[in-house]
Structures are given as C-alpha cells and as structure tokens.
Amino acid sequence: MPSRTPGALPRPAWTPPTGKPPLSSRLLRAAWRGLPAKRYDAGWEPGLAVPAADGSPLVTDHYFPRAEGDFPTLLVRSPYGRGLPWSPMYGLLFAEQGFHVVLQSCRGTGGSGGAFDLWRNEPADGRATVSWLRERPWFNGTLGTIGPSYLGYVQWALALDPPPELKAMVVQVGLHDPHALFHSGGALLLENALAVGVGMAYQHRGIVPLARATLRLRRRLRDITGARPLRDAYLSALGDEVPWLDEVLTHPDPDDPYWSGASLAGAAEGLTIPTALVTGWHDVLADQTFEQYRRLRRAGCETALLAGPWTHTSAVQQGWPEVFAESLAWLRAHLCADPSGLRPTRVRVHMGGEDAWRDLDDWPFSPATTSWSPGPDGHLARQASTGSAPPASFRYDPADPTPSVGGPLLSRTAGPRDNGALEARADVVTFTSAPLAEPVDVLGPVAARLSVSTDTGHADVFTRLCDVDARDRSTNVCDGLARVRTTGREPSEVTVPMGSTAHRFPAGHRIRWQISGGAHPRFDRNPGTGESPVDAVGLAPTRVTLHADSALLLPQQVIRRAE
Template sequence: MADYQRLGPAPVGERAREERVRTRDGVHLATDVYLPFDAAGVPDGSPGDTVLIRLPYDKNGEYTFIPLVAEYLVAHGYRVVAQDVRGKFRSEGEALLFVNEVRDGADTLDWIVAQSWSNGRVAMWGDSYYGYTQWAAAASGHPALRAIAPRVTGTGLGEPVRRAPGDRVRAVEMGITNMYPLTHFAGNDTFHWEPDWSRRDFAVQAEAFQSWAGSRSISYDQWVPHPVTLPRFPNGSPFAGRSVPVLHTIGWWDNCAPLSWADVAEIRRRPGWDAHHYLRIESIDHENYRLHEAPGDRTPERSEAQIRALLPAMLDPALDFFAVFVRGEGSPADIPRVAWSLAGTDEERIAPAWPPAGTQRVTRYATAEGGLAAERPDGEAECSWVHDPEDLVPSSAPDAFSYLLHLPDEAPIGAREDVLVFTGPPQPADADLAGPVAARVRVRSTGPVLDCFVRLLDVSPDGTALRIARGQQQLHDAQEPGTLEIDLGHVGYRLRAGHRLRVHVSSSDYPEFLPQPGTGGDPWTEGIDTVPNTQTLTIGGAEALALDLPVLNGVLA
C-alpha cells in the first residue's frame, strides 16, 4: 500500500486571535487576526490598514510560515488576517477548488471592514493558491480592496486541459493536475502521498487512496474521467470588472509561470487593468528557492532563521507597493512598472515595459549535424526517435515546484537516444536575453498522439547544462504532419562568454508531465497498455526547426 500521511491543522499561534467569519450561505471560515502590540505588550485595537491572506495550506502550518509572515507585516504597522479557505483545516464547508473564492473573498472583506481595528483599507498578499484567491477577491469588485500582490500563480491555476473536439494542438497535461485534488482538496486535511510512478494505473491508485481516506475528492470527481468546467469568475473573466493595482511576481524557474504570462497577455488587452499592472520577475522557482543562493540555504527544510532571512525579499516589494496604493505615501511613479532579475548576474533592472526596449528577435535553426545555425539550412532532412512508454525521458528534478533547490544538470538527459540535441557555437562575449522565446517544429508520429517537449539550455565550458526556457505541445492525429508553435515562456538571462546554447527535443518528461501510452488513450485512465511510437522532426527547408530568441545586449553566436 502507498504511504499515506494525513496532516491536520497546527495549533493557533500565541499572537493570533482566531475568529469565525460567516459567509452569505452560513459557512464559517476559520480566520486568524494579528494586531500590532503597544509598548506595554497589549494588542493595539485602533483602526489601521489590513493585509488579508486566504490559503488552503493551513494558516498555522509550517509549510507556509504564515505566523512569521504576519509578524513581519505587523512590525510594519499592518493588521493581518489569515484565513483557511472553505473546507480546509478549521474552516467549514466542502473542500472544492476555485469556485467559491470570489464570494468568500468578498464576504471576508465585508467582515474585515466592519471590525473596530480596520480603517476600511485592505491589501492582499500570497503565493500560488493564495495568489489565486487575490485575483478572485479582486474579481468581486469589493471597494475595500486597494491592492493585491499575487506571486507565482495564475487565474487559470490547476484545472485539467480541456480537450476540444477537432483541435489537433493542445497543451500537455502536468502530472500534478489530478494529484492536487487528491492531496490538498480531498477533505479538510492535507494528504501527503504519491502514486507509484513505475506503474501506469493512476486512476486505480487514486481510487485506492480515496478508499483509504474514507471520502471522495469532489474536485477530482469533476475532472476524471471527463472534466467539467465550473464557473470561477463573474462574467467568465477575472478581468471583466473594476481593476485594482497589482504587483505581479513571476519566477523565471516557476513551473506555473506559463499561467502568470497568460495573465500578463490578457491584462495587456484590458486597458483598465493594464494601467494598474506592475510586474516583478525574479530568479526564483515556485517554492522561492533562488538561482544565486548560498549552498547552506539550499535545503529542503528551511529553519526558522532561514525563513526570517527570506522574508525581506518576499515581502518588502509588496510593502513598498502597499505604501503607495494602500497608505497613499508617495506616488505611483515611485514603483517601477517592470522590475526584473537578469539571471546569471546579481542585477535587478527596471523598465517601463516588458520586454525591455531594444530587444531584437534572433532566429536559430537546427541542422542535420546537430548544430544551431544563424542561416536556415537549404535542404530538407528529417530526424527520428522512438518514444517508448516503458522507457520515458525522466524529469530532471524530483520536484518540479522546487527546481532551483535541486539545480539539476540537464546535460546527461541529452545522451539518451530518444532526445534530439542541437548545440550552438561558443559565445565570443556575453549576451543578454530578455523577452519571449518560441520554437516552430514540424513533426509527425506513427502513433495517434505526439507530445513534443522543447528545452533551451545554457551549456557551460565544463559541459554542465542549466535549463533556461521550456515549452511543450501535443499533436493529435499525429500520423499526419503538423506544425507546432511552441511557447517556451520568457527569459531574462546572461549567456556568458564561452557558453553555448543547446536545444533538447523529446516526447516525454516524466513524471512532471503525464506520458503518452502510444495508443491514443488517456494517460491517466488508459495508460496501462502501451505501444512504442516513432516520432519524426523536420530539419532544414521551409519547415525547419526554428528557435526565436530575444537579444537585448551583445551578439548571439
């Protein structure tokens, strides 16, 4: 049997006072209130600005260290409200992903402004799902919400890929998708467990877990085997209503960054939101590990001292933002519209827009000899490899959410026969990349469905390789050739002299993404029976594999 662990609520902290917020349908949400203390050590109940944090991961638990976050924010003069979302830990109601957060966020804001310690001005802060709850509260249009600071998140967080009939090109399903409701939304508690990834009977293992837990996950049953869409936002969009100022933080190595960039693109189409949108891009992953970090701090279990040392980087940008948009101190012009980390250096740069002015698009083409060339090869050629569902290309990091904790060398993956490798010449001098990266590939398969993964790497002179961008798409009816336009996300990266760019192309990245069984069956429910497929990629000619790169400074070899 799998190792199932149930994690219940941690004790309420000494500095918190737990309240029960009643929602419009009578459900009570467990809510901690942190107030400043006066010189005599007595809670200061005078009115002040409030920061609200709504999360499903236990407002008192070690994982999110909210009591330490609250302590830091209170020390800067804020009242802090931390709440278990509906159905989680001490809160009542059903554990149901996403759909109640707009209403519950608005009801909580109503409750806050009615308290004697509130002056009616509220901001929100948080990562991942508790970044999502900020977008949801903003979508309610509540007038008390003056600013939000969502980090490493997206309004399209979590739900499975929708399979529109007749659409040949789709996204590739992440392995975590169906696991999330089976771990974090399978009841009030959190459950720690993983499938046996060496087996392909994922749906069977999910049923075994729910039998052990004694209850079913509502969200899982909505998604498997046929995903059902429930409305998340009024009018179908988080950006349909009144805008609020947003400090929007994205991590270069966050596995959820594609969701963040999708929101950036949508906000640009909404003038009201775009006018109040401020972007931060940092050299972090989803769990806030940093590219440039002392080896002693790159640990899976951070100590309290390490967490306290991390808080200024996590919270000070939001505090500066709230000072302007909540407290009215200073001017919006004091906040840079874009602040971005140039990875590979310790520089933080500012710009009026993203990508920065002066970025030029440069295209590199794969060659039949395994190179990356500035000129498109004239003659068309093909490269083939075998996608064997019984011998999948492994994911480079054991946990996709903490990629920079592991900081894997991806060069060995390129030694596999089922990974195509294309490497550019050494850089004669440093070059800075800043902006979107995209690949165009022409592929086909002997099987009905082909997953195409494209990874962009920085190869050091010692041969080690760091992944700096990636993207993937799925082609259906793949016996007929299809051209995929693959978004590899954005980069802000210094490619050093003597380093090379490298591209990996493959058909699996397991278990971060669910693998194709080769039969056309659903990988989660029908992945037991497998068939190897031969995949073919076009090199050269009009359909050559092409990689578009954004060069800000320097010359790309």
C-alpha cells in the same frame, strides 16, 4: 493614514485582546534574516467565526499591531490552514509593520465549515468576509490583499467585483486559471497535480502530517505515475479519494463544462486596483503571472512585476527577503500613502547567466525573435537550414518514458538542473550552437516552431532551451510540451510555447535545443494508442521525426536598463 469609509457609522471602542502570536510563528520569525526591523509588537485574536456566503463558519485569526491609531487591513484567505508558514509570514510580519491581518481558512478547510470546492465558493465567500470586516471596530475602511498560489486565486475572486474598500493587491506566484495549473499543451501536469492533491489534503492538518504525506508520495511516485490505468493510482499516497482531483485528472479539455467559471482571467480586465505581481523563472504559475501582467497593462491598471531566480516554493523561502520587501513597499504606498519604498521602474527581473537584477520600463510581450535552425549534424545555427533531409528522429517508448529533469515543478527537484544524463539517452536529440563570440541576451517569451511526423499518429514533443557552459554542463532555462496528432507520415506543424525567460548566454557558452517525446512524470506519458492517458492500459512505441523547417524562436534583445 487613510480614513474610514465616508458615511460609515462611528466605530465602537475596541479593546485589543492580550494574546501573543503562536510560539512557532515567533520562533520562525526570529530565524529569518534580511527583513526590515519591526515597528510594533504584534497581538493575536484566534478562532473567530466569520459567516461564509452560505452561513458556514470560516475560522479566522486576527493579527494586529499593539499601538494606538488607525491601521489598514490585509485579507489573507487560504485552503492550507492558518499555521506555518502563513502565520509568521503574513500574520506576524505584517502586523509588526502596522497592518491588521485577517488570516482565514477557506470553506471546508482548516476547521471551516462547509465543503471545499476548488474554485466555486471563493468570490462569494470573499465578499462575505469583507461585509464582516465592515462591522469590526478596528477596521478603518482601507483594505489590501496578499498571498501566493491559491492565496492569489482568492484575490482575483474578490477582484471580479471589488469592494470599494479594496485599495491594493499583491499576488505572489499566483493562480488565476486552475485548468492551466493541471494541464499544458494537451497533456496532464501529473507530478504537480499529485503535489497539489497532497497539499490540499494535508497542509491544514499540520507540519507533521503534511511531511509524512509528502514523503509517502515521494516514495511511491514511480509506482503511482507508472500505473496502468493511471486513474485512482494516487490513492496509495493520499489515502482517501479526493473528488476534485478525480475531476481535474479526467477533464483535460479547457472547454469542458466542468471548467466553466474556473478561470478568473477576466478579473484583470478593466481593473483599477493597484496590483503587484511576483513570479520566478521556474514557477509552475509563471505563464499565468505574465498573462496577469499583460491584462493589467492593457487595462491601464497601475501594476508592478518582480521575476526572480525562483521556483514556486523558493519564491517564498529563499526569495522571501526580496518578495517581502517588494510587497511591503507596494502596500505601504497604496494603503498608507507612503511611496518611499517603491522602485522607480515597473518591472524588475533577475537575469540568469549573469546573476544580476535588471530594472526595465516594461516586459516585452511581442519581441522580435531570431530563428535558430537545426542541422542534420546536431548543429544549431542562427541562419535557416539549407538542407531538406530530416535533421533527426528518435523512438519514444512509453514503457520507458523519457524522464523529467528540473523545470517548473512543485517538488524539491524543481529549477535549473544538469541535463547531461538526460541528453545521453537515445530518445533525446540535441542541437547545439558553436561557442558564442559575444553574449546573447534572451528576454521575453520563447517558442519552438516544429514540423514533425510520426509512425503511430500520436505523440508528445517536449522542447527545451539549455545553456551549455565551458565545462560542457547543460542547464535548462525554459521549456514546453505539445501533444500532437499526425496523419500518416506527413509532417504536422505545431508551435510550442516554452515560457518566458530573462537569460544571458555568456561569451564562450553554447545555446542548446533539446527535443524528446516527453518529460515523465512531470507530464503524463502519451500511450501512443490514441487512448486517454488516464485510462490507457496498452502502450505503443512511437517514432518521431523532426523535419528541416523546424526552428527555435528566441527573443534576443539589446537590453537597456531603465534610468
């Protein structure tokens, strides 16, 4: 077991409190299946006040194993309260496995003092919490961090200037760039922004208030996202003004001074803290996780990547047995000197289309790509198109915007979905390959190279890769959107990143490329007038023409399993 930090003063005796973890946490713990057997009974010390960097009290709960001996500490900082699901998932489960767990509400949330800011307080408050830990009699000088989403962001905040005690991190479906959570391809990720607003405003108030707010948003989503202007329309669901949400809605430019300091991408540059990463193929933060992995690998940092068949929320729900096992093995290896649970390869991915896990030596960031070209007859071919005529055009009407179906969302409609009804619309065009004679494996980042023209000069182009099975069911694999401006009727060139995937198209299936003018309300609708979508009142339909030199770029691989 790791020893206390060299030079530290002897620790005073500590008498563990007698409190048990909350009953709700113990009941949920009993309902989980497929988790390792507990090693220790867990204790609970709730309601500790930890001074933030500005002196505000940060309400903190301490979970611990009821046993003699030195145990490492895990720091979990959350803006979503300290109750369900964080209490059983991190406090109770990891205490049972032999860790002290410090579960803390971020400044201005969950009863903690001060005002919440979407990102500006986390580096200083994380350092202040570590200073407090150094004075605890049970802290042995070995620290790890863990958590999903914004709970990952606070880990990167601490890693900007990592304390010497920090020995391992586990970032699960984690955030490092707030701007990219709310904006993509020049468009606002509207539905996800509203879901984050509800979560930030209500989750720390308890399950019942959160459930009511979530249902209220679901009932009013159509009216909110269809409002003109869009600004302040969320008030009917959230009830109160949310200053930070107003700010993110109205600052789309990543270079706007508002976003200065928001991205913590630089924390991975030169980092030496062993870091495990977890994502899902339909996670809203999957692109950020792959960027984190790329930077860590470039820095030479010890890292591991797990990518499963999950959305942002299902990774810590249905995927929790795999995610917990992966996380526990990483923390034991780097905090407890027990590498017995580590897998032998750096990367493990779930391969869609065959429902199998594959272990890989690394993730391909710059794979060779194969171009699939659209034809005027709706065919998709591996060779370049020989025609010069535009293969398709469609009319996008923002008064009846093309709807979103599945994909990386924060709602229950996220993930792979049947796209049949969507593809039957007149404002959606598709190009489909012949049935495949042999499987095609796509592994890595997917993109579309588009040549488009419009009659208004303002449009969005949404592009999606789908798998069409033998029953003609079209299921989304990955996608992306770009906001484009054109001059007259001359085509403009744009490359649209469509995210990363690991997917096998089996023999007999067909590859489909789907193109439309939006995916609403996942993205805000382009009004077609050049106005800001947040403030626009007028709407103008747009004719979008796709030209023959466009192509779908697939990173086709011959996949070799790591030995």
